[in-house]
Amino acid sequence: MDMKEKTVKVAVIQATPRMFDTPGTIKKACELIEKAAGNGVKLMLFPEAFIGGYPKGMHLGVRVGIRTPEGRKDFRRYYENAICIPGPETDALAAAAAKAGAYVVSGVIEREENTSTLYCTALFIGPNGKVLGKHRKLVPTAAERLIWGSGDGSTLPVFTTPFGKIGAVICWENYMPLLRSAMYGKGLDIYLAPTFDARESWQISMRHIALESHCFVLTCNQFLPKSAFPTDLLCYDELAGQPDVLHRGGSAIINPFGEYLGGPLWDEEGIACAELDMGQIREAKFDFDVTGHYTRPDVMRLFVNEREQSSFNYENLSDCAFFEEECEEE
Numbered sequence: 001m002d003m004k005e006k007t008v009k010v011a012v013i014q015a016t017p018r019m020f021d022t023p024g025t026i027k028k029a030c031e032l033i034e035k036a037a038g039n040g041v042k043l044m045l046f047p048e049a050f051i052g053g054y055p056k057g058m059h060l061g062v063r064v065g066i067r068t069p070e071g072r073k074d075f076r077r078y079y080e081n082a083i084c085i086p087g088p089e090t091d092a093l094a095a096a097a098a099k100a101g102a103y104v105v106s107g108v109i110e111r112e113e114n115t116s117t118l119y120c121t122a123l124f125i126g127p128n129g130k131v132l133g134k135h136r137k138l139v140p141t142a143a144e145r146l147i148w149g150s151g152d153g154s155t156l157p158v159f160t161t162p163f164g165k166i167g168a169v170i171c172w173e174n175y176m177p178l179l180r181s182a183m184y185g186k187g188l189d190i191y192l193a194p195t196f197d198a199r200e201s202w203q204i205s206m207r208h209i210a211l212e213s214h215c216f217v218l219t220c221n222q223f224l225p226k227s228a229f230p231t232d233l234l235c236y237d238e239l240a241g242q243p244d245v246l247h248r249g250g251s252a253i254i255n256p257f258g259e260y261l262g263g264p265l266w267d268e269e270g271i272a273c274a275e276l277d278m279g280q281i282r283e284a285k286f287d288f289d290v291t292g293h294y295t296r297p298d299v300m301r302l303f304v305n306e307r308e309q310s311s312f313n314y315e316n317l318s319d320c321a322f323f324e325e326e327c328e329e330e
């Protein structure tokens with residue numbers, strides 16, 4: 001970590017998406033980016049699944065062995081509100097980031113052109129108005145597997161900024177010790193944890209990760225009232241009996257000693273900001289450096305497969321010597 005800038009102002013943006021309305025959410029995100037930039041923020045984190053939405057409390061008509069036509073229609077609507085990377089939605093966010101002169105990281109629901117599988121993704125955009133990359137959640141949690149697929153090791157990026165290295169681990173991926181270690185090994189300085197966990201136990205986990213890594217930790221969550229959902233969803237009745245506030249938030253900024261610098265924010269939308277003294281990482285790692293003097297490579301090592309995994313590998317077999325030999329034998 002050879003930082004040109006010793007301090008940086010960061011923000012976690014706890015906001016409510018416009019559910020099943022990605023154009024409206026993109027517009028809101030751009031406005032929030034501009035607002036945070038007005039306070040001098042150079043790194044902004046939005047919640048998990050902010051673009052595309054997290055349909056908490058819905059099961060889209062699914063029971064074990066049963067799917068309903070109504071649930072299929074609502075999933076189609078959810079799919080249509082997911083985004084491609086790159087695409088017009090990322091172009092809009094990139095333009096806002098360039099205007100703000102800031103790094104923007106946001107949870108998005110991602111789709112690909114050739115499949116109907118969705119991914120829970122962390123999107124990274126630079127102050128130059130370019131998409132830097134993405135991280136796809138490796139393991140959707142519980143019923144999330146109804147709507148999201150699994151990422152692979154090819155999207156575990158860490159990006160170098162003027163103030164240090166940044167990377168993201170999404171929600172309950174943070175409970176995967178090997179993944180945390182893999183990210184620590186890449187030299188993270190600011191550990192980004194977009195989430196949809198509003199439990200008190202999440203706060204304990206985030207403070208533990210700050211202490212374990214001796215990085216700065218930013219965790220960002222949604223404030224989600226039931227009123228954010230359109231009432232014309234065919235499965236809207238699945239929300240009956242749910243509380244008016246489905247999700248309380250809990251966004252926070254934590255220093256390398258596990259102490260709060262901003263937040264946690266509860267029960268409302270808001271932006272928590274903090275000025276990070278990047279040199280504090282050196283102070284914290286004086287007696288515990290999880291990737292340095294507190295490792296034992298003679299006892300244990302971690303191997304990470306970062307190859308892209310694909311079910312389809314097309315080869316022109318007519319060019320293969322084996323294929324030609326088979327033809328000659330015939």
